[in-house]
Amino acid sequence: MSFVVDHVQRIDSQLDRLQLSRYQQSLSESPDLQTTSEDTRDSSESSESEVENGHLLERIVKLQAAIKAISTLSSARAALPTDALLGLLEGAELLHTSDGSGQGNPGPNPGSSSAQELDLQWLLVSKAATQAYGLVLNLLLDQTIPLSSDIYYWNEVLGSTRWTGLYTIQTSPIRLWVWTTDIYQDARNKIQQVNSTTEGAEDADVKTSSLSERWRRFYGLVKESVRERSLSDVQSKIMTPFTRCQMDAKAKVKHLKRLREMSASGLGVLMDEGMMFDAKDDGSISSKAASSDDSEEWKMVVSKSVTLMESILRHITALEMRPADFEETVFMNVDEENGHSQPSEDSSTPVGLALRLQQILDKQVPGHMAASERLVADYGRPSRLVRYWLPGLVLFLSSSTILRILLNRRAEIRQWIEDLGATTIDFWYNWVVEPVKKVIGTIRHDKDSEIALMSRESLQGDKASLERMVVDFAIDNPNNESGTRLTEAEIAEVRVKVKEGDLTPVLRAYEKDLKKPIWGTLRGDFIRALLIQIQKTKVDVEVALGGIDNLLKSQELVFGFVGLTPGILVCLGTGRWLSGIFSGRRYRSQSERQTSMIRPLRNIDRILSAATPANNGMLSYKEHGLLLCEVHVLRQRAHRILPGAIYNEFLEEIHDLVDLRTGIDRQTRVVDRIRWAYSRWLS
Template sequence: MIIINRHIHHLSAELDRVQQKVNDGLPSPTHILSAYPYEASKDIATLLKLIQSLSVQSVSQPLLRADQVRALISKFPDSLLKGQELPDETIAYVLDVSWIMAAKAFLQVLGITINVLLEHTHSIGEEVLYWADVSGSNWYTGAYAVQTAPDRLWRFLRRSLLYTEEGGIRKAVNPTASVSWARFYDIVRQCLDPRAMLSLRARLFSSFTAHRSEIRQKCKALGAMRTRNASGIGLLMGQCSLLKTEIDSESATDDRLRDAVFRGVLTLKVLLQRVVHDGTEYELEERIFTAVEREIVRSQSEMTKLPQSPEYVIAQLFNILDELLPDYSAFSRRAINHHGRPSCLHELIRWISNIGSTACEFWGNWVVEPTRRLIGTIRHDEKSEIALMSKNSLEADRASLERMVLDFVLDRPESEKELGAKQIDTLTARIREGDLTPVLRAYEKDLRKPFIGTVRGDLVRALLIQIQKTKVDVEIAIGGIDSLLKSQELVFGFVSLTPGIMVTYAFLRWAFGVFGNRKGLQVGRRKHELRHALRDVDRTLTLSTPTDSGVLTYKDHGLLVCGADILLQKAATVLRGADLREFQEDIGDLLDIHIGIQRQTQVIKLLLIGDSGVGKSCCLLRFSEDSFTPSFITTIGIDFKIRTIELDGKRVKLQIWDTAGQERFRTITTAYYRGAMGILLVYDVTDERSFQNIRTWFSNVEQHASEGVHKILIGNKCDWEEKRAVSTEQGQQLADELGIPFLEVSAKNNINIEKAFYSLASAIKKGMDTSKSEQVGSQGVNIDHHGSGTSGSTGGKCC
């Protein structure tokens, strides 16, 4: 979106310059408004206000919405040039201003349309990446099959129902028994046919193949839509360039500028009509050009004079805003929904609600409630004390046992003498200690004559006393356990609180990591998207087929605009201040198709390779940002930095890629060898194994890199002399053996870092300059040779 705003702002500023040029031709600024009737002056003032409202004042100012543009152009005074007798000078002025207003309205509609195309192209690209991930994994393909199983089952049941209804109709028409037996015989024969079993087995085992084929068809359809959108974007950007050329011409308000605006509006109209149709990008471009020419011929036959019809342009803009653009948006959304990923909105809503209720219940039951109980324990709250029985229960049962034993002894004394107070106190003390000897003796005596004891009741009383004694013993044991639990109340409170606290802490750490400013998945995803967008731009420029004039085709230009738009969006979240402005300037130079594809691709790409931990990232950080960190994180996959340097009086942009040294990333990093112009093979002078592995890295470069790529051997950490394992002579000997330059560097102390990168970049630039001069020289030789051959042939004919 930033790219489109910048182009529209620039064209709007150029139109302001044209308007100022028209105003300079007037006797005075108020000449037109004051010299003629009120209605004409009012319409001209309205026209000037519309021009001001449709202008884009700055790059940061967003374009107007479609409804705002429609509301503004609906105020166009189309009656100004009709039914009013005005002098020729006024007619010329009004006509120029009307065309400027139509041009500004066209720029707004053009920007809105390109932004819509860009948005839909980005959405289609995301769907293509999604299907690529699904088709590349059996697990994801199986998940897709399970996800779409209900829809497939519903379609199968509908087909079965329709077939059953058709069978019932046929049965009603042919009710004879002979037909039924014949059909039954055919069914049995088909079931027993071995080929039917093989077909059934093939269908069962080819389900994954069918799903993958369906996914490939969706990818193909989405890719065709993306290509057509990219061609449309490139075509509309070409219209911007054409309009800019006409505005910069000497006579900016003549028929050439008006024809450019008129042709641009027709191109925009035909594009929105044709982009929804199937076909390749070449067929789309051919259809658009043919339809535009046919429309121009038809419109010229309808209008007496084309330059005097800005109202026709306004009418076409109304048609675009009211019908064509909404129809295209609706078609694109339907196509993306049809070919895109399956919708799971309802399931997501249900999952989110369940997750929310589970989280609330977990927080209340496992965090809040245990915390409340723990605080109550710390405060010695009686309500929160752990207790297995009542405090007064044991005392009441002991007192009851004492009374029962005393009454039993007093009712059945062992001697005829009455017990004195001292003897009763002694007996009570023994009972409290658990001694029930008098009761047990009476119990043993009654067991000899149980019938008599039962009749007298002494045996039953002895049994009940023993039950009471058992109850007291149990309560004493439980009291001990109760005392133990009370002594560990705080421990149990912390134990009950620990799981909730740990789960909450882990969740908060994960949430802060995901949603933090420079942590979690957002940073990793942003870097991945930035690398992917940069790779798309590089592939678009590398694999593009330039036209005869050396510029990009409409499709490649549209893909380049899409990639550059994503680059600017992602860079705005990472870069700030001067860095962002420099990056935007570089993107602006990249999108200037008039400089030719050779200058668009003038970037020196360097690649750092070597074992993990040798200091490749530190070297890159020192060169790109002049900083060093001792605790650098191991590179995951691949990363890059950009720095612009000056070589031989010219600014050269270095695009430096930092690769991971681990074996598991080897397949990822080798894919970047092909586009590299220079490769730095890095080893650690304190690690002999990394030095020995240089030959392996060199063979990988020879196998995967482009022919003639420049290389240099780098020995890092040369400042660590006390732990040096590889001498300088060994490094120089290996470099001579491989036939490449050699330098020892230190990222920590900034030793030879600049020299290493500058020397490699200088060698690459010299090679590029030599190649260009050789191409120019070879072309000159061919021309001379062709000329000599021609003259010789002519001379022969003359003789």
Template sequence: MSFVVDQVRRLDSQLDRLQLSTTRTGASFSTLTAAEAHDPAKAARIAHLQNLIKSLSTTASSKSSLIPAGKILEALQRADISSTCSTCNQWFAQGEDNTYVDDDGNRADASYEHELEWLLLSKATTQAYGQVLSTILEQTIPLEDDLWYWDDILSTYRFAGLYSIQTSPIRLWKWSQEIYHDVRSRGGQLANGWSQFYGLVKNAVQERSIANIQQRVVSPLALVRNEGRRKRAALRKIRLVNANALGVLLGEGLGNESFQDDGTQSPGLSTQGGSRHRWKSTVSKSIALMDAVIQSVNTAELSVDKFDDSVASLTQDDQYYELHEPTGERTATTLRPADVAERLEYLLRHALPSYSTSFNTAVKENGRPSRLIRYWLPATVLLISSTTILRIFVNRREEILTWIREFGQTIIDFWSNWVVEPAKKVIGTIRHDEDSEVSIMSKRSLEADRASLERMVVDFAVKNPEGPALNDTEIADIRAKVREGDLTTVLRSYERDIQSPVKGAIVGNLASALLIQVQKTKVDVEVAMSGIDSILKSQELLFGFIGLTPGLLVSIGAYRWLRGVFSSRKGVQQWAKQGRMLLILRNIDRILTGATPTEFGEISYKDHGLLLCEVHLLRQAASGILPRRIFHDFLVEIDELVDVRSGLERQQKVVERIRWAYSKWFT
């Protein structure tokens, strides 16, 4: 949503309040006359007008508040104002009451149908006003890209040389046309003989070469840079003229102060004579102003400094504009709704399309070259080498297909083994899935070895008692000591037998004691391994994410690279939105700093238009960054920033407030 949509919505709501306020006061604007109430044809006509009015309201569409020009023209044609309410068109206002006097001097009330026609015209004019503003705005903003293009051409010789190569076919074609017309002007024809025609061509080329000797002292790049300066100056002029047009339309059109304050006072609400028809005068004035602005913009030779004078001269003798003057002898009631509708249809059907056509022509002539011109050289190289490339593909078809299949299988295996499987393990760890537990030894290994050691020690103690046979209590005590790692019974026997190793090994229990100690060492190692296992299990999730991270990093990196490769040039060159907002805010500050205030402390229409273009971009950039609640407050700051009535000094303070209040989202 842009400030143009806000303007149209505000104006449309004021027109709705106009009708609602007259409904509350009982004025004739919303009251059917007796003839209209009892005439089925008039009742159907009134219902038809009401439906058309609703279709032109901003609430008719939830997607956009701006109605296309074609739909506005369709509504005006369906209204058929020129052939309806013919008696209303013959009435003239007289006195302070809401009555009209016809040609015979009879006083009558203004018909409801007549007022509905004016309300329909007001709605249509509001939408046309939005269309004109939107058209000029949307065509002015892209000019900055073309200006940057010429700045690049003028900034470096590399870009200037590239531009010279790109446009060389055009210069060659123009040169050939000049030679051809020169030969034709001398009466050269192939029918007169090839030698005579060739001689004329040779003479024309020689004369043209002699005429261009003075240009040879200037390098081709200098000629290209001179062309760039000329086209850049033309684009800057177009941009400034369009910005001035925006400022005039917003400063003098429907969105100005007079229309908002008392311009929409409904009939019967104001005590001053004639002000009940002020809203009709404002509508007619806005149509005349839009027409004058479009005519001035279409004037190619008009300079920026004379734009305001041109608009003033066109509106000076316009009867629609004179109606708005408080000292004028004529009033809005002398206007026929059919005439106003015809003027509005001309604006939408002819004036606005003519402006768009002339603008596009000027931009095509002075803007950056088309893509065909910029890329003809690589396209030609690709076309010439296409047969060679095709031959390579045909001769190595099987190798290429095999490489493609292997590459695809590699990608699939990588995704499955390094992304999907680690992700499944992480999910299993979170869900305590036993199959996904990290372990370096079997679950029952320690218990089995410990039980075996316990049985071995008990059997050794029972077979080799140091005294009487062991009872159950002593055996249970030995079992408890073994669980705690105490092998005293075995070690005592081992100490006795180790004194005579050979004898102990043959007739003693040295071998058994050694084997039991080996089993004890195995159990001790497994206990240590069990501790490590516990540590690993406590960090299972961490290890799972470590295993998943390489695959994710490679996948994300490949995705971003592919996105950068296959995205459009505009997407590749687009900077971060935060940086863009800061750059736009800098441009706004430059406009306000360089603006020269008028005697009332306001900026000129030209600076106002440039400010609106930058504010439009700032608002679009902020809509995707700022949170909803903060963006709503940001719009309040924006409205205050574009309000020229507050004065230049206050606008500069608003820029400073935006800079520090929203600095978090600018960097």
């Protein structure tokens, strides 16, 4: 939605309140209306009156249905398209409900029903005028905003020598064609002059001249035309094609700026002067406008708005006028229309206004669109055929070579495609699917997915082996004072110490044999003690590895996500790149969208800063129109960035910003408030 939709809905609700106020006022002034109607119904009436009343009731029902269909509050769509609006106006059959004078035909028994029918006709025409008003506003808005991109294109061409040279190359076929056409027309005119002079003389030599002589004569005339054109065109000797392209671009920028100013001026005039009822601050119609004494006031507003739309659509594409002259012409036409002592039929009756609305929708709106498209085609950026004919021509000329290369290397290309597909599939399964399975298994405590540097039973077996080796060594080499065998209590004590890592019996024997290593080696105890210590070292290493195992198991989920991260990042990057290619680069990051929101806000501040205060410190019509265009762009982009609740608050700021009555100073403060209040989404 845009501010145009909000504005049209506000006007439509004002018309509903106005009609309700008039209906309540008529009931209060005629409290016995219902009783009179019942008495009239009970009285004897002729068959002709009954038929007329039936037709009247049928017309009233049809008008009510058309009003309901055209109302923005009851329809699913906020704005009706042109065809639907024309169909509703034609379907209401207002022409069949009026007599020759254009007034509503009350029938043989004029009364409240005829007045009600006339009020319904005015309400229908007013709502139709409101819808047409919204259509024209949207039309001007949609035509003004894209002009900025065309102006930016020409400024880019003028601001860079490289772009100017590229534009010169792009438009060289057009200039060559125009030059050739001029030479041909000049030579053709000279041939016609020669034929006309020799026709009356009936020269036999001319009649019997051969084809080669006539062709030589034509070639001589062409050379003469080229020489005369080269001598007469002094600028072609002074100015290069590069300079002429620059002048052409400057002229187009000038016309585009004038077209944008005219469209903005028309938009501002319509927004500030069209459908302006005497409304209160809450949006309701004042009692003066709803009173019976001033019942013609709102009808005059509708008639004035229709005239305003007609005049704007008629003169807005006249680029030879300045915006000030355009505004003066528009208001002069409105004053002339409303200044007649006897208003014309098409201004004072709903039937006449309906015909004028149909004329606007059926003729003037399509005519204005066609004229605007012609101006944009003449002064806007060149067409795609002009901009891309050179690479297209290169591609066309090299197409045979490219096709030959593809045919000669089709086996290699097929192999590349197969390798690419196999690599993509392997990457997907090895770096995305398998890591995901491992992460899921870790979450579910799957034993097969647990990380381990050693088997679970390895440490226990090595510990039991060490215990048996130490106990056997202690039994075979009792190291006590009596030299007797160890008792069961001593053996149990040795087992407990071995579990705690104490190898005292083995170390004592090792220290004793170390004094006589050869003798200890011959006996075998020295080698045995050394091997037991090697087993002890192995057990210590396995204990350390067990601690590392426990650490890895506690962080197993972290390692799973670390293994999954590269595949996810590659998939996201590839998907983003592909979406940017196949969607025409419509994908934008958050920072890019925020930057796009800052640009219209900057333009709004620039318009307000450069504005010349007029009419008690308010913007001019042209500046207000330019402000409305930038506000429309800002609102559309904010809708994609701001959250729902924040966006609703932002709409309040937008409403204060487009309100012309607040003045430039307050509008500037609104821009400052938007900067600091929504800085989170702007930075």
